Amino acid sequence: MRRLQTRYWQVDPTNIDMKIIRQAAQLIREGQTVAFPTETVYGLGADGLNPEGVRRIFQAKGRPMDNPLILHVADPQDIHKLVATIPAQAEILIKTFWPGPLTLIMPAAPGIPNEVTAGLKTVGIRMPAHHVALALIKEAGVPLAAPSANRSGYPSPTAASHVLADLEGKIGAVLDGGVTGLGLESTVLDLTEKTPTILRPGGITQEQLTAVLGEVLQDPGLENKELKPKSPGMKYTHYAPRADVFVLLGEPQSVAAKAQAILQENRQNKIPTALLLSSETWPFVDKKDAVYAREMGSHKAPEEIAHKLYHELRMCDQAGSKVILVEGYSSEGIGTAIMNRLLKSAGYRVIN
Ligand code: TXA
Ligand code: MG
Numbered sequence: 496m497r498r499l500q501t502r503y504w505q506v507d508p509t510n511i512d513m514k515i516i517r518q519a520a521q522l523i524r525e526g527q528t529v530a531f532p533t534e535t536v537y538g539l540g541a542d543g544l545n546p547e548g549v550r551r552i553f554q555a556k557g558r559p560m561d562n563p564l565i566l567h568v569a570d571p572q573d574i575h576k577l578v579a580t581i582p583a584q585a586e587i588l589i590k591t592f593w594p595g596p597l598t599l600i601m602p603a604a605p606g607i608p609n610e611v612t613a614g615l616k617t618v619g620i621r622m623p624a625h626h627v628a629l630a631l632i633k634e635a636g637v638p639l640a641a642p643s644a645n646r647s648g649y650p651s652p653t654a655a656s657h658v659l660a661d662l663e664g665k666i667g668a669v670l671d672g673g674v675t676g677l678g679l680e681s682t683v684l685d686l687t688e689k690t691p692t693i694l695r696p697g698g699i700t701q702e703q704l705t706a707v708l709g710e711v712l713q714d715p716g717l718e719n720k721e722l723k724p725k726s727p728g729m730k731y732t733h734y735a736p737r738a739d740v741f742v743l744l745g746e747p748q749s750v751a752a753k754a755q756a757i758l759q760e761n762r763q764n765k766i767p768t769a770l771l772l773s774s775e776t777w778p779f780v781d782k783k784d785a786v787y788a789r790e791m792g793s794h795k796a797p798e799e800i801a802h803k804l805y806h807e808l809r810m811c812d813q814a815g816s817k818v819i820l821v822e823g824y825s826s827e828g829i830g831t832a833i834m835n836r837l838l839k840s841a842g843y844r845v846i847n
Contacts, residue, residue: 496554501659502668508532508626513634516627519668520634527667528552530644530658531631533623535596535677535698536651536805537658538567538641539666540631549610549640555665558647562727563613564640565598565681566620569632574620577638579604582686584708591707594624596681596698611640613727617687627672643680644669650734650805650840653678657809678802679832683726688712694726696831717835720843733839736808738769738816740841744823751779753846754820758784761818769816771807773800776822787814791822797830804833808840820846 502522504515519529526548528541539555541548543566553560566577571589574581579602588599603618612618620638623629632639643651646661655671662669682697684704692712693701704711716724724730741757743750754770761768762784769787772780773794782788789807792799811819821837823845824830838845 496665498664499667501663501666503655503659503671504668505671506627508672511626511630513630515670516630516634519631519670520636522667523548523631523635523637523639526551528555529631529667530652530655530662530669531628531639531641532655532670532672532675533567533625533628534594534675535623535680536653536675537644537655537669538623538628538639539644539658539662540567540639540641542635543567543611543638543640544606544608545637546608546610549608552640552642553610555662556642556645556647558642560610561613562642563615563619564611564642565683566607566611566618566638567628567632567641568620568622568638569629571622573638574601577604577607577618577620578602584686584691587707588684588686588704589622592699592703593622594629595622596624596677597621598681598683598697600683600685600687600694602687617685619683621681625672627670631670648732648735650736650808651680653802653805657806660809674806676802678804678806679829679836682832684711685714685725692725693717694724695729696835698829698832700828701831702828729839732842734805734808734836735840735842736812736819738811738819740808740819740821740837740844742821742823742837742841742845744845744847747773747776748779750776750822754780757818757820757846766818767814767816768818768820769811769814771811771819771821773822773824786816787811794824797824797828797833800824801829801833804836
């Protein structure tokens with residue numbers, strides 16, 4: 496692939512410089528790729544109605560072509576041209592959660608490129624809650640197809656520096672709007688089944704969805720690795736740093752004891768090991784044998800953990816660790832998304 500001169504623009508989300516947005520939108524209309532911040536993670540956008548632009552996303556990321564992309568809109572009205580029919584529950588969900596971290600899977604309109612849907616009859620759409628993203632989509636005048644702006648399989652980017660580390664020279668530009676808020680991706684909700692079904696847990700929790708819809712299911716393929724998940728993206732090893740990740744489960748004192756024993760063994764075997772622990776566990780561990788150690792926050796504040804997780808996994812790689820021991824969290828609320836990403840990044844290696 497020819498190396499591109501990736502353009503870099505800083506944009507203040509509270510005072511957007513439209514000169515920059517117009518240049519970025521021009522690249523999109525020309526079929527180029529532009530990375531941009533959202534409230535979840537950075538996306539790598541291209542004109543979602545231009546097959547050539549969309550193919551450039553797959554090339555830059557090294558993403559398998561059978562993994563469909565989300566279309567990003569700047570106005571709920573924009574979905575009418577993109578879907579064949581609007582499922583009954585869509586209206587209330589859009590009213591309640593858009594703009595925000597909820598992707599709705601709906602029947603695709605005939606004109607949506609196969610590159611976006613990966614040949615499925617459905618399309619995922621969301622309206623991001625970020626001023627820079629919304630300004631770019633509006634100015635481009637087209638829906639933006641955008642996966643997370645990381646090299647395929649690696650943790651998603653929560654800062655422009657992560658995007659550049661993975662994709663510099665492979666994409667047209669990056670809009671740097673600072674660190675993203677949520678830190679984990681949107682919830683993917685399938686509205687084409689009789690009962691709405693979560694295909695990927697994310698920023699909007701099952702509890703929040705149930706409060707609005709009554710009944711919401713979770714794709715059984717998410718928790719049972721013998722079953723094939725319905726969302727193609729969930730079947731790949733994903734969100735994984737280069738080092739081997741292990742998830743430690745249990746009460747703080749027992750997690751601490753396990754971490755300590757593994758640290759000592761790895762030191763003897765000269766395996767550089769990193770630690771990502773809760774504040775509850777942190778004081779019980781002697782960190783001197785770790786190449787990198789971070790206190791991620793309290794079990795009582797999972798939002799803080801979600802916000803930091805991808806950045807800290809990348810930092811563990813940078814520190815040269817070969818093994819990362821990450822403490823697990825309770826699967827409630829946003830914890831469901833945290834544990835989903837942790838288990839995937841660990842390839843389901845759990846130490847109980
Ligand atoms: O927060 C987010 O959702 C971020 C930001 C940039 O918007 N985007 C993101 O995109 O995470 P990506 O491509 O990394 O993940 C999209 C997920 C994948 O698991 C994909 O398989 C699934 O959504 N997906 C997309 N379209 C689908 C469809 N029609 N049916 C089932 N799953 C779909
Ligand atoms: Mg992704």
